[in-house]
Amino acid sequence: MAQKTQTNVVPITELHCRLGGIVRRVALNKEHIVVEKGGLPVVVMLSMAEYEELLACWRVNELKELARELGREAERQGYTEEQMMIELEEDKRAVYRKIYGEIPE
DSSP states (O other): OOOOOOEEEEEHHHHHHHHHHHHHHHHHHOOEEEEEETTEEEEEEOOHHHHHHHHHHHHHHHHHHHHHHHHHHHHHHTOOHHHHHHHHHHHHHHHHHHHHSSOOO
């Protein structure tokens, strides 16, 4: 089960005075800090581990969208999945031959 993350709002003036302690809270307690400037939220602080996890999720979503776009383009061009798999296998064999020589049967 996912751990509940606490989010706190800190004015930027408080951040200036207590930066070390706030960074420690974020890093150790998986706490999120929303920093406000002039009463408006401007920055969010989160642990490096959570940031890397977030980036990984974004990358997965980008790959899924790329796959959807490729599928739409292949469909637009009239490619079937079978044709693409044949071409992929041909390309794999060509790369293997280029690197290692003949393919053993």
